[in-house]
Amino acid sequence: MMIKNILIDAVNYRVEITDERIIVDGQECGADVDYNLALIRLSDKIGEGTKAKFLMHEIFHAVLNERGMFEESRNEALIDELAAGTINLIRENPKLIDFLRGDNLDAD
Numbered sequence: 001m002m003i004k005n006i007l008i009d010a011v012n013y014r015v016e017i018t019d020e021r022i023i024v025d026g027q028e029c030g031a032d033v034d035y036n037l038a039l040i041r042l043s044d045k046i047g048e049g050t051k052a053k054f055l056m057h058e059i060f061h062a063v064l065n066e067r068g069m070f071e072e073s074r075n076e077a078l079i080d081e082l083a084a085g086t087i088n089l090i091r092e093n094p095k096l097i098d099f100l101r102g103d104n105l106d107a108d
């Protein structure tokens, strides 16, 4: 099950799995994001286990770009660590998501 749309602030990004080669700065990679088209593409060649990491990586590019942090949005090391750290946070703390959503405010 792959998510098809992600609302990032006011912009609805489409998520596409593609069999096309994704080239960024002359290098083939597993995913990319186009801010103008509001499109995140994931290569169909990346493994199931790494799709979340690639998707979260592109989401952070978009979050920073949508919020005007243009320099930071080009910082691949920053984006990579934010992506990996956020995935761990979400996986290890399911109640945190409820709390952030405003659900189950009494949960411990």
Ligand SMILES: [Zn+2]
Pocket (backbone or CB within 6 Å): 057, 061, 076, 079
């Ligand atoms: Zn990147």
